[in-house]
Amino acid sequence: MNWKLMALPLCLATLTLAGCASKYVEPENYSGFLKDYKALKEEKSPSGAPVMRWIKPGVDVSSFTSVYVERSQLYPQPQPTEKIPEKTLxxxxxYYDQVLQTQFSKALPLASGPGPHVLVVRPAITAVSASTKGLQPYEVIPIALIAAGVSTATGIRDQDTSIATEAAFLDGGNGEVVAQVVRKGAGAELENSSQVMTANDAKAVLDGWARDMVKSYEQLKK
Structure with missing residues (x-):
């Protein structure tokens, strides 16, 4: 299978990266993990980061007395590479599971499963990428993706890493979706095209996502 021909153009934007068309995940790059993307709107997270988000109008989050964090998924099925191996994914x-549980436990007791008055967090990692810094446009395949165009001539250049998530928040009593979010972020910079990306390179991004999710909950509760 020719992954390069199937690659989707994606601008790996951060707040400091110039020349990008958008800081949000573009609709054509949605993974299909969420059931409905139509209601998503461009918003800012509590930390000020750009997100695509929907919250059910009038939802009473104070009705949730505990939270259950489902195991995060890699969606769609990943295709590991030498640059981003299975161990990294x-x-x-x-780590995403750990930090979500750690952060949400500060706001609500952790539940052992879904049920009445339980907020269910259903997260997925929908893209992981590494691309040569400064080269545009980037070509990225959801979940597994070394950017096209990295060659011997560009191998000495720094590499940007990027990661995206989609998450649904459900009422554990009836399974109704009460909120959804789609966002992306920049991971640690790699020294060159031969450096293998590790989970540590994404930890700061995952920490920030988890903190923002909990802060969003706390803001709604107030």
Whole structure:
């Protein structure tokens, strides 16, 4: 299969990266993990980061007395590469699970499963990428993706890493979706095209996502 021909153009934007068309995940790059994307709107997270988000109008989050964090998924099925191996992908989801539980436990007791008055957090990692810094446009395949165009001539240049998530928040009593979010972020910069991305390179992004999710909940509760 020719992954390069299937690659989707994606501008790996951050607040400081110039020349990008958008800081939001573009609709054509939605993974299909969420059931409905139509109601998503451009918003700012509590930390000021750009997100695509929907919150059910009138939802009473004070009705939730505990939270259950489902294991995060890699969606769609990942295609590991030498640059982003299976160990890295699994390490990212493992850490995402840990930090989500840690942050949400500060706001609500952790539940052992869905049920009445339980807020269910259903997260997924929908893209992981590494691309040569300064080269545009970027070509990225959801979940597994070394950017096209990285060659011997460009291998000495720094590499940007990027990661995206989609998450649904459900009422554990009836399974109704009460909120959804789609966002992306920049991971640690790699020294060159031969450096393998590790889960540690994404930890700061995952930490920020988890903190923002909990802060959003707390703001709604107030």
């Amino acid at each position: 699994q390490g990212i989801t493992t």
